[in-house]
Amino acid sequence: MIPAGFAYHRPADVASAIAVLQEHGDEARVLAGGHSLIPMMKLRMAAPAHLVDLQDIAELRGIEIGADAVTIGAMVTQHDLIAHEGLAEALPIIREAALQIADPQVRYKGTIGGNVANGDPGNDMPGLMQCLDATYTLAGPDGTREVKAREFYEAAYFTAREDDEILTRITIPRPAAGTGWAYEKVKRKIGDYATAAAAVLVGKGTASVAMTNLADTPVWSEAASAALAAGDVEGCVAAMLEAIDPVEDNRGPVAFKKHAAGVVLRRAIARAQSRAG
């Protein structure tokens, strides 16, 4: 379990980090909490020649709670998300989801930026970010650009991010007062990735529904969201089961995953509705 050797960089600001990425192209990778990347490097499924550690970059930290939107720095850890009282009030669904990720040690290191940039269909934050209609800010050699979470994921480990771009911040619009919310996940054991998970927001005439680990990208469904907005729970579940595309693996065969998806989604909807008002 010894990873391949690499040169280690620890820049103090985003511009210097981008410069290293630009210089080394696809030989270089960004290192955030390392709790997806280091396991991959130990298995030699990744062997970057240059690692750019983001831990010293202050501008990638911080959570700002605005009147209309919440902004979260890429290097904010899952532990920070759970501990932040303003965030728990503004967007309690983030805390509910973060508490279901891995275990305490992983949550102290794992960052929201790494979780959403990784592109692993098993990560919980991407589906949640699609449900919340988040926007990612990407900084590259030519400046910054914004990409919607709903347009960011292309296939497993393929995203709209270019090799020389760093995801710096995530901006999330605050749901209207009275919006119900829930993140529900089934897993084989504590600390495991989802067999199926659902993120649900439901308010007066509005809804948003996304699911995790049931396709090679997170799945946000416009049809499922519209059905739930109209109060049609069965229509919402049917549309979502149509949208997902699970594959058989050690978490079970396709039929089981579809069954689990339906159960998880119904539970999430019921809990979100019970919190709406």
Place this chain on the structure above:
Amino acid sequence: MSKTHVKLKVNGREVEGLAEPRMLLIHFLREELGITGPHIGCETSHCGACTVDMDGRSVKSCTVFVAQANGAEITTVEGLANPDGSLGVIQEKFREHHGLQCGFCTPGMITRAHRLLQENPNPTEEEVRFGIAGNLCRCTGYQNIVKAIMAAAAELNAAKEAAE
């Protein structure tokens, strides 16, 4: 790959060394520094036997490069003993309540329990179980580990009250 100079504080002591950046913190602690309290169980980020405290957070030292830890302050199970070398409160409670059998998971458990009680000095049993979810034990069935941590919390709180 060339080695880099690393400097960290381990159990209150400044240490320096040369290491390849890819060296894992657990290997640096065990092989370079001879601090063999933290164990290697799975080496795949699952079991928590390698847990150490790094800048006030419990981390799995098999999933941290030594280069990332450069400049950090680390506490291992050795650092949780009393200054005279006798067992610290959490260690003593593990002994008293049979919170270990083979002892392989114990250094990670105790180091994790230390941070948990720093953050939540008065946990419920459920909070203890949730808080040690990243530490696996093959022997005890966890009952006595939870008892030991609850007892340690009570003793630490009583000591704090007495001091006030």
